[in-house]
Amino acid sequence: MQQKTSEAAARARPATNWAGNVTYRAARLHRPTSTAELQDVVARSERVKVLGSRHCFNDIADTTGDLVVLDGLGSDVEIDGSPGADGGTAWIPAGMPYSQLVPDLAARGYGLPNLASLPHITVAGATATGTHGSGNRNGSLSTSVVGMDLVRSDGGTVTLTPGDPDFPGAVVHLGALGVVTRIGLRFQPTFQVRTNVYVGLTWDRLVTDFQAVTDAAYSVSVFTDWQEVTQVWVKSRTDELGNAAQENTAPEEFFGARAATVPTHMLTNTPVENLTEQLGVPGEWHERLPHFRTGFTPSNGNELQTEYFVPRRYVREVCDALRSLGPRIAPLLQVSELRTVAADDLWLSPAYGADVLALHFTWFRDETRVRALLPEIEAALRPYGARPHWGKVFTADADELERLYPRIPDFRALVRRFDPRGAFRNDFLDRTVAAFG
Structure with a gap:
């Protein structure tokens, strides 16, 4: 019976993350249907981690012990x-x-x-x-x-x-x-939101007027291949638009860029059916703030992602640094996206203590070449205190991360109090936060 149970658990466990670049090593996968059942699994496990949507691009959820999926704990809000x-x-x-x-x-x-x-x-x-x-x-x-x-x-x-x-x-x-x-x-x-896409924004106009560009709407995303600015997605709350919302119109010009007249994908030659609606058509917040529709899989997972966060005041310097690496970046890149995030006080948040610019890279799934390039990108961004996204691909080690996240020593102390036996430790935490002993 034990052999059959082990074989069933092995068949049930997920082989890889969403992108396919991480193969999970866990011996068992559990789907508890109550908190009491989950408590029992956790208390008995030597090492245990939680598996969510598997959309992380590194081994943050990997373990050699037990994986737990929480989708059986109910759906009531x-x-x-x-x-x-x-x-x-x-x-x-x-x-x-x-x-x-x-x-x-x-x-x-x-x-x-x-x-x-x-x-x-x-x-x-x-x-x-x-x-x-x-x-x-x-x-x-x-x-x-x-x-x-x-x-x-x-x-x-x-x-x-x-x-x-x-x-x-x-x-x-x-x-x-x-x-x-x-x-x-x-x-x-x-609240309601409408999305308008603009093309033709110049680099000089972007970095010169960056604060105004990103402050022009509730949410703004800038897409680039690090040679030119390819698109700007402007997502406006209709309750902040005044008469323009009533008229369902948007400016044809945006800091020198022109309005797209057809739905536009951030990737060239890619169908737009999985994107949320554009062209200024108002919709509920949850149907516009994401780029992708709920009912569609945004892609087949054949990609890697990296992201760094820098204080917003360095926008010109970091864009110049990355544009200088453009010829090295371009062969591996599907698209980059620039966004802004407001400061907070959460210890390990990439926006801890500062309003930040997020520099996102969607790569082709060539992990060997991407990992070879990342040290160059991180070196170029190091003078500006670039913090990596915890769930994506990066190479910074624990010593550098402690310089970037000043509350890491406090976080280690918190971990020792909450998990004194190290049940939730794994290779990722040892490599990035370290020194729990």
Whole structure:
């Protein structure tokens, strides 16, 4: 019987992450259907990690022990109290993907202030890694977190809220503190957004007027191949547009760029059917803030991703540095995206203490050549304090990361208190945060 059970577990475990560049080594995969069952799995496991949507591009969720998937812990969204004009709190099973959550909230008349470009990722995975959307005044998805229920390595549970001194260190936790089972997200009244795409923006105009460009709408994304600016996606809240919203019009010119007249993909020669609607057609927040529609798989996963965050004041310097590497970057690059994220106080957030510019790279899936190039990119960005996205491909080690994230020593102390036996440690944490002993 034990042999049959082991064989079934081996067949059930996922072989790779979404991109196919990480092969999971876990001996067993568990899908608990209750918190009590999850507590038992965690308490008995020597090493355990949680697997979300598998959209991380490194080994952050890998382990040689047990993997846990949380999609069996229910799907009920609980609204805390009677929300007023300023919104309220929704308590969400941590394994729920945004694609399942946001239509539920919208149907109740609620909205989240920000969303990532992909709606398919889980709430737990996105908030644990500081994942973000875009907007000068918008914090990352992690800044919407106002509560967490967590199973510690001894099987016990704890609830954290903003009044707890550990809370700023626990939100972006990289899976190092325990298994988050439920998350409280701050919401607000629903709102509508419209997307307009512009082409032909020059580099000089972008870096000279960067603050104005990114402040021109609720959310702005700039796409580039590091030779030219290829597109600008301008996502405006209709309640901030005045008469223009009533007329359903948008300027034909945007800082010298011209409005696209047909739906436009950020990748050339790529069908637009999986993109959220453009051309200024208003829609609910959850149908416009992501780049990709919920009902479509955005691609087949045949890609790698890297992202770095630098203080926004360095936009000209970092763009010049990356453009100088353009000939080295271009053969491996599908597209880059520039976005902004507002500062926060979460210890391991890439936006900790500073408004940041996010420099995103979607690569062809050639990991050997990409990893060979990343040290050059990181060296070019090092003078500007570039912090890597925790869930993507990078080469910075623990010593450099500690210089970039000043609260890492405090985070290590937090990990020792929450997980004294090291059940949630793995190679990724040893390589990037290190020195837990």
